[in-house]
Amino acid sequence: MKMEDMPLSGPDNTKLEALVHDIYSELVEDACLGLCFEVHRAVKQGYFFLDETDQESMKEFEIVDQPGVDIFGQVYNQWKNKECECPNCKRLIAASRFAPHLEKCLGMGRNSSRIANRRLASNNNMSKSESDQEDNDDLNDNDWSYGAEKKAKKRKSDKVFLHFKQLSFIHLSLQIFLFIHFSCGENVDH
Amino acid sequence: MTPFLDVFCTQTDRHNVFYPLLRQIMNKDSQMRAAINQKLIEMGERERLKELLRAKLVECGWRDQLKAHCKDVIREKGLEHVTVEDLVTEVTPKGRALVPDSVKKELLQRIRAFLAQHATL
Numbered sequence: 001m002k003m004e005d006m007p008l009s010g011p012d013n014t015k016l017e018a019l020v021h022d023i024y025s026e027l028v029e030d031a032c033l034g035l036c037f038e039v040h041r042a043v044k045q046g047y048f049f050l051d052e053t054d055q056e057s058m059k060e061f062e063i064v065d066q067p068g069v070d071i072f073g074q075v076y077n078q079w080k081n082k083e084c085e086c087p088n089c090k091r092l093i094a095a096s097r098f099a100p101h102l103e104k105c106l107g108m109g110r111n112s113s114r115i116a117n118r119r120l121a122s123n124n125n126m127s128k129s130e131s132d133q134e135d136n137d138d139l140n141d142n143d144w145s146y147g148a149e150k151k152a153k154k155r156k157s158d159k160v161f162l163h164f165k166q167l168s169f170i171h172l173s174l175q176i177f178l179f180i181h182f183s184c185g186e187n188v189d190h
Numbered sequence: 191m192t193p194f195l196d197v198f199c200t201q202t203d204r205h206n207v208f209y210p211l212l213r214q215i216m217n218k219d220s221q222m223r224a225a226i227n228q229k230l231i232e233m234g235e236r237e238r239l240k241e242l243l244r245a246k247l248v249e250c251g252w253r254d255q256l257k258a259h260c261k262d263v264i265r266e267k268g269l270e271h272v273t274v275e276d277l278v279t280e281v282t283p284k285g286r287a288l289v290p291d292s293v294k295k296e297l298l299q300r301i302r303a304f305l306a307q308h309a310t311l
Contacts, residue, residue, distance in 0.1 A: 016309065019223055020301045023230070025286075027243050027297065032285035034244075035253065036277040039260045043272055048264070 229308050246293045
């Protein structure tokens with residue numbers, strides 16, 4: 001036997017030998033635990049007994065290798081030449097151009113100058129603009145939406161003005177009441 | 191409290207006699223162990239040993255054997271109710287026993303070689 005195969009001898013070396021065995025035990029336990037965790041996860045995720053599937057099911061899910069078809073056996077370019085009807089403008093658009101067309105048509109995509117479209121729409125309908133987060137961002141970004149900003153501001157000041165009017169009415173009537181109360185009180189004999 | 195500590199029943203006994211004694215006995219030993227473990231990790235040797243062990247265990251069929259044993263345990267406990275603790279208590283002792291002697295010898299040899307190089311006494 002080679003020198004390094006023999007366990008170390010001597011009093012200090014028995015401790016070392018014990019340490020060697022302890023380190024080895026730790027490593028083996030790590031390996032066992034690793035396997036336990038792997039198996040447990042496989043059990044809980046449901047793929048542990050997958051290797052015991054019957055032949056029939058295995059045949060059903062075999063990889064397909066035919067031209068014009070993907071590995072699942074589905075045809076993958078059958079919608080290339082179809083046309084779809086746009087729900088907004090009722091035109092027939094090619095499938096690959098459908099998404100960009102919808103962006104422009106509905107005024108909702110990234111590059112569709114939606115603020116212009118919104119203003120046109122709101123001027124046509126004479127309705128209040130919605131206070132969307134998106135809208136506010138747009139308004140803040142552009143100079144030529146000054147008109148819309150002014151409108152929003154004016155409405156806000158209108159509200160404030162109204163409350164002020166109510167307050168001043170209350171204040172005035174209170175003053176009158178107090179004036180009458182104290183002036184009448186002076187004339188009364190106790 | 192452990193029954194051992196009842197021998198040193200008073201608080202002062204424990205702090206003046208027992209704990210310092212224990213500390214002295216444990217000190218040199220545990221210091222050396224801690225130092226060696228640290229060196230094992232720092233020099234990447236522990237990781238290398240782990241990988242070596244894993245590779246050898248897969249090669250010799252230990253992993254498949256133990257996996258088959260796991261299947262039995264799972265069928266016994268029921269697929270829905272098996273817990274990590276169940277697996278660990280059933281599998282670890284068997285795993286330890288099933289390691290082939292050649293793998294065990296090789297690993298012990300490598301650890302001894304590392305200690306011979308890096309252990310300071």
